[in-house]
Each structure stands twice: as structure tokens, then as C-alpha cells.
Amino acid sequence: MTITADYHLHTHNSGDSTAPMEDMIKKGISLGLTTMCFTEHMDMDYVYEKPEEAGMFELNTDSYLYELATLKEKYENQIQILFGVELGIQPHLQKELNRYSRSYPFDFIIASSHICHGRDPYYPSFYEGRSDEEAYREYFSSILENLDVFSNFDVYGHLDYVVRYGASRDKDYCYEKYQDIFDKILIRLLEMERGIELNTAGLRKGMKDVHPCTGVLKRYKQLGGEIITIGSDAHDPSAIAGDFDRAADVLRECGFSYYTTFENRIADFHCL
Numbered sequence: 001m002t003i004t005a006d007y008h009l010h011t012h013n014s015g016d017s018t019a020p021m022e023d024m025i026k027k028g029i030s031l032g033l034t035t036m037c038f039t040e041h042m043d044m045d046y047v048y049e050k051p052e053e054a055g056m057f058e059l060n061t062d063s064y065l066y067e068l069a070t071l072k073e074k075y076e077n078q079i080q081i082l083f084g085v086e087l088g089i090q091p092h093l094q095k096e097l098n099r100y101s102r103s104y105p106f107d108f109i110i111a112s113s114h115i116c117h118g119r120d121p122y123y124p125s126f127y128e129g130r131s132d133e134e135a136y137r138e139y140f141s142s143i144l145e146n147l148d149v150f151s152n153f154d155v156y157g158h159l160d161y162v163v164r165y166g167a168s169r170d171k172d173y174c175y176e177k178y179q180d181i182f183d184k185i186l187i188r189l190l191e192m193e194r195g196i197e198l199n200t201a202g203l204r205k206g207m208k209d210v211h212p213c214t215g216v217l218k219r220y221k222q223l224g225g226e227i228i229t230i231g232s233d234a235h236d237p238s239a240i241a242g243d244f245d246r247a248a249d250v251l252r253e254c255g256f257s258y259y260t261t262f263e264n265r266i267a268d269f270h271c272l
């Protein structure tokens with residue numbers, strides 16, 4: 001396996017996972033990973049469609065950090081364990097996000113768009129009464145709104161997350177169809193000296209490509225993009241490092257000869 005660092009992982013500390021962190025670490029070791037960066041969900045002011053789920057994406061960061069520090073020491077001679085977070089970005093949370101991101105010694109921060117104008121594209125209600133293209137465009141445009149107010153992150157995660165859940169999913173989706181918005185997003189990220197993530201979760205969810213799609217990745221490289229981390233977005237041990245060989249092939253196809261890791265918020269580059 002060429003890529004030996006998984007930089008998008010969730011455990012029972014995230015509301016949508018029940019996986020014990022130690023089980024995740026043991027699986028990573030068995031796969032030959034050298035580094036695992038856990039990135040538990042923290043979505044402030046998440047809009048819950050089911051009242052019984054309220055609070056499930058509000059991370060108990062102190063508890064998470066204690067568990068991680070304990071296991072980091074236990075397995076220090078077998079694998080590097082790093083402290084990350086996946087922050088759900090919404091423009092009205094600017095102060096809260098900045099305060100939180102500076103309150104802990106994170107190694108790595110993913111910025112993600114899970115809520116778009118008060119709704120999560122995971123739910124069918126986001127698409128009702130309009131075409132998938134209209135819904136996708138709203139989602140992509142909201143990323144630009146987020147970038148206007150928050151910059152304390154390292155990479156933006158799964159830029160085309162929305163295409164997982166539309167009625168047509170990625171059937172009629174490609175970079176060229178949304179080039180006008182994607183180019184603005186990528187140029188803005190480059191101006192901010194921030195990177196993007198290659199997320200392999202879409203492949204195991206039946207999609208034809210990684211997140212973001214290969215066309216977006218190629219354009220990012222053409223524009224001068226260099227920072228790109230690789231994440232499985234695993235919520236259980238079976239998904240760790242999923243499709244990483246495919247990810248390496250995609251990166252090479254897009255012109256990359258390396259991938260990126262972070263420690264103490266500092267980027268490092270590794271040959272493919």
C-alpha cells in the first residue's frame with residue numbers, strides 16, 4: 001500500500017459511530033498504516049431532523065483527547081496516533097469556530113460542510129421541489145460563504161459531499177458542469193494557503209469516483225494546488241484505508257507525485 005496515513009477517521013466519540021478507538025488502531029496496524037489521525041465530528045448548531053438525535057454531533061473534546069492520549073502512548077512503538085477534528089462550518093458560527101479551534105492542541109483540522117443554509121444534504125428534504133443541479137449549486141456556493149468567515153483549518157473535506165445523496169447521485173455530475181463555482185472555491189483555498197482532502201468514502205457508497213471527483217482534483221493541481229490529504233472517512237474498522245490504492249492511482253493521474261500529512265498543524269509531503 002503506497003499511502004500509509006489515514007487522515008479522516010471516526011470512533012464512538014462521533015455521534016454516528018460506535019467503533020472503539022482501540023479497535024480502529026489495531027486494524028490500522030494490521031493494515032500496515034504508519035499514521036492514523038482521528039478526526040471526530042464537531043458540528044455546532046447542527047440542525048437535527050429527529051429530536052432524539054439532538055446533540056449527537058457535539059463532541060466531548062476533553063474525553064476524546066484523554067482517550068486518544070492514553071492510546072497514543074500505549075501504541076507509540078507501533079503507529080503514530082494524531083489528534084484531529086472535523087469541524088462543521090456555518091457562517092454564523094464564526095466566533096465559536098475560531099474560539100474552539102484555538103482551544104485544543106490539534107494536529108489537524110478538517111473543515112467540512114454538513115449543513116447548508118440550515119439543512120443537511122444527507123436528508124431528502126434538501127432536494128425536494130427542485131433539481132439535483134439546483135441543490136448541488138446551492139451547496140457548492142455555501143462553501144464559498146464559509147471560506148469568507150473561517151480560515152483556521154488545514155484542508156476542506158469532501159468538497160462534493162452533496163452528490164452522495166441527491167436522487168441522481170453522481171450520474172450526471174462532473175467538474176465541468178460546476179466549473180464556475182469550483183474554480184472560485186479552489187482559487188480561494190489557494191489564496192488562503194489551505195488544502196483539500198481526497199476522501200474515498202464515496203466509492204464504498206456506490207459512487208463512481210472519489211471526493212472530490214477526479215476533475216476537481218486535476219483542476220486543483222493545474223491551479224498550483226499542493227496540499228492534499230487522504231482520508232477513508234471510516235466509521236468502523238472495516239473501512240480504514242479503504243480504496244487507498246485507487247486513491248494513489250487517481251493522484252498520479254491528476255499529476256501528483258506525493259500526498260500530505262499534518263502534525264502540529266504543519267504539513268509534510270510523502271512520495272507516492
